[in-house]
Amino acid sequence: MGTQHTSAQPHSQSRNDGKNPSPRTRTATRRGGVTHDNARHTTHFTVIGNHLAQHAELSLTAIGLAAHIQSLPSGAAIDIRSLAARFPEGTTRIAGALRELEAHGYLRRTRERTKDGFIVTRTVSCNQPGRTGTTEEPKPKRPAQREKKPKRRALPAVPQPAYPAPDLLATALGVLSGLRRTDPRLLISVTDAEHLVPGVAAWLERDLTPEAVHNALTADLPAEPLYRPAALLAHRLTDRLPPLPPYRAPENPAARHPLQNCDTCDRAYRAPEPGTCGACRT
Numbered sequence: 001m002g003t004q005h006t007s008a009q010p011h012s013q014s015r016n017d018g019k020n021p022s023p024r025t026r027t028a029t030r031r032g033g034v035t036h037d038n039a040r041h042t043t044h045f046t047v048i049g050n051h052l053a054q055h056a057e058l059s060l061t062a063i064g065l066a067a068h069i070q071s072l073p074s075g076a077a078i079d080i081r082s083l084a085a086r087f088p089e090g091t092t093r094i095a096g097a098l099r100e101l102e103a104h105g106y107l108r109r110t111r112e113r114t115k116d117g118f119i120v121t122r123t124v125s126c127n128q129p130g131r132t133g134t135t136e137e138p139k140p141k142r143p144a145q146r147e148k149k150p151k152r153r154a155l156p157a158v159p160q161p162a163y164p165a166p167d168l169l170a171t172a173l174g175v176l177s178g179l180r181r182t183d184p185r186l187l188i189s190v191t192d193a194e195h196l197v198p199g200v201a202a203w204l205e206r207d208l209t210p211e212a213v214h215n216a217l218t219a220d221l222p223a224e225p226l227y228r229p230a231a232l233l234a235h236r237l238t239d240r241l242p243p244l245p246p247y248r249a250p251e252n253p254a255a256r257h258p259l260q261n262c263d264t265c266d267r268a269y270r271a272p273e274p275g276t277c278g279a280c281r282t
Helices: 023-031 060-070 080-086 090-103 166-177 190-204 210-218 229-239
Strands: 107-113 119-125 259-261 268-270
Touching: 060 090, 060 119, 080 090, 090 107, 166 190, 166 210, 190 210, 190 229, 210 229
Parallel strands: none
Antiparallel strands: 107 119, 259 268
16 A cells, blocks of 8 residues: 555646636636736726626627617717628628617617618617616707806995985985095995995985085095095995984975065065065166
8 A cells, every 4th residue: 555656647736725626717727728927097988798798698799789879979980881880891891780789789770860861770779778768869968067166245225315306316315426536445336336326326315415425425535555445435425424414394385474465566575574675776
């Protein structure tokens, strides 16, 4: 039992430290087989499922043609004539491969009539048959969204006049228009002026002259830049609004001199006693 058989071939040492290799490794080593030298693609590649690449019933021509079709962009021509001009297989083999792909669900071909009355064949490529019945249409490019402008903050409220007469509002607008002559920073827009005019009119109603309102709005302005001059003016019109003038009772007509008839021209005039009117006296 201890005799050594010199005719027996020595066992080769295992590559995995004496451990038995897996059956797959033994089969691949024994039969040769393919090895892969793969590099990772980052651009210009197409994902093909093994259900297509290793399909048991499709011919090699059909598998290769399906891989080519799936790599094309939407709208590319894949009719028999265009494919025959691209590949050397010829129209007969290409037509047969297209029928194979259609039979196994990798292609759907329908005939449709256009608005002009022509009949065209519409072909849909399916990279996974049976997954969905919807077609993948090329999505229209969305226009670039414009940057939204920040919303304009509303101006503070201003006093309102009791009687907004047209002449009063016109005078108030003139006051606002003249502010920039004193300080160019007080240049305001038409929209801001429409908001501020009632506030200036409320000041003018309180027996203030346009010059007084102008001075009140332009006095003691800050030295730093005015980013919102209209907001500053609205604040001043509200914060510095003067009080109403004191009440004045209307003049009593009975307190006036009575009417007299001129002794010379007989015209009516007011005087405490009868006599001649001022015209006759002069």
